[in-house]
Amino acid sequence: MRNIWQNGLGVFQSGPYICCKTIREMDTASITKNNAEFKEVLFERLNNFFKESGRSKKANWEMTLKVTLALVWWIGSLALLYILKLNYWQFLLLYIFQGLGQIFMFLNIAHDANHSSISKKRLVNKSLSYVLDACGISSYMWRVMHNQGHHSVMNVYGEDEGIIAHGIFRFSPHAPWKKMHRFQHIYVFFLYGIASLDFVFVKDLEYLLLKNNKHVHDVKIPLSEYITIIGSKILYLFYMIVLPTVLLGFPLWKVILAFLVTHFIMGLAASWIIQTAHLLEINQFPKTKDEHDFIDHIFATTTDYSTRSRIANVICGGLNHHVIHHIYPHVAHTHYPKLTKIVKETAKEFGIEYRENRTMYGAMVHHLRLLKQLGNPA
Secondary structure (H helix, E strand, O other): OOOOOOOOOOEEEEOOEEEEOOOEOOOOOOOOOOHHHHHHHHHHHHHHHHHHHOOOOOOOHHHHHHHHHHHHHHHHHHHHHHHOOOOHHHHHHHHHHHHHHHHHHHHHHHHHHHOOOOOOOHHHHHHHHHHHHHOOOOHHHHHHHHHHOOOOOOOOOOOOHHHOHHHOOOOOOOOOOOHHHHHHHHHHHHHHHHHHHHHHHHHHHHHHHHOOOHHHHOOOOOHHHHHHHHHHHHHHHHHHHHHHHHHHOOOHHHHHHHHHHHHHHHHHHHHHHHHOOOOOOOOEOOOOOOOOOHHHHHHHHOOEEOOOOHHHHHHOOOOOOHHHHHHOOOOOHHHHHHHHHHHHHHHHHHOOOOOEEOOHHHHHHHHHHHHHHHOOOO
């Protein structure tokens, strides 16, 4: 398994695994000759983890604590903006802190809720999914575009919504090249900062009104969702911009500045957490979703990072354990550290290449290498 992707390209040692120096095309004979047995044993062990211990696949005490902490962080910091008598700089710092609470909610509540992994009760998951709408991003559109437009088509250009990027970035070797892409490894540090604003002001609305993506093109969107999507964005802008201006007396331009600075920080944080699992030069970029079965596809296109870091496990909502997330998206992410250990051990036993960057920094370096490579003409 460790040799099948070398293909005469030259290899280098990166952490615990070997990977190619250039982007690799999908190999129909890849993953392992023992993959059928591997998958059978892997799922047996993963299922036995819950069966033998009597654990639920849904939220445990850790998940309940994180949901509580996230809601208290968001609501509490928002309330303090109006309770405390703050000068502008104190307001700005607390405003940013409240924005970080939004990202924490998105990663640790909304993501799980929209995968129905927090509770067995649909109402609980549905209710908690609305924290995303409360932060100006449509939970409905996210479910359509993420669950359908990413989870079954990772790294497939034209299918995976996460690698389209309006043509501003070239995230796949199969994507068209533009001259501006020569500098994408540089301007990434600025443009990732507008990622959350893109969701609030652009993506949701273009999918809703223009239906300019194949995953939403034939979807009949209920009228109630039109109202919810547009109404939640108006409500978000009202409590983030209008209320501080009216109730706290800060000039409108200063509140808008706080809004933009906060979203820049939010965008950077979310982008680097999300992009560094799939979009690496050590991962593969298949031309279609049919070149491998689902499990092979996950191992080929996904690399974990910082799985042993307690800080990453708290902050990232399980996205640093991305392999098991794709295998078991309906399982609460607080189970991922133990499940990842099973995946690692089983993959090693069967000679499967499981990849992990030991640190977030290492994952970022691999992401920048991808951007640098794809910034060159094909």
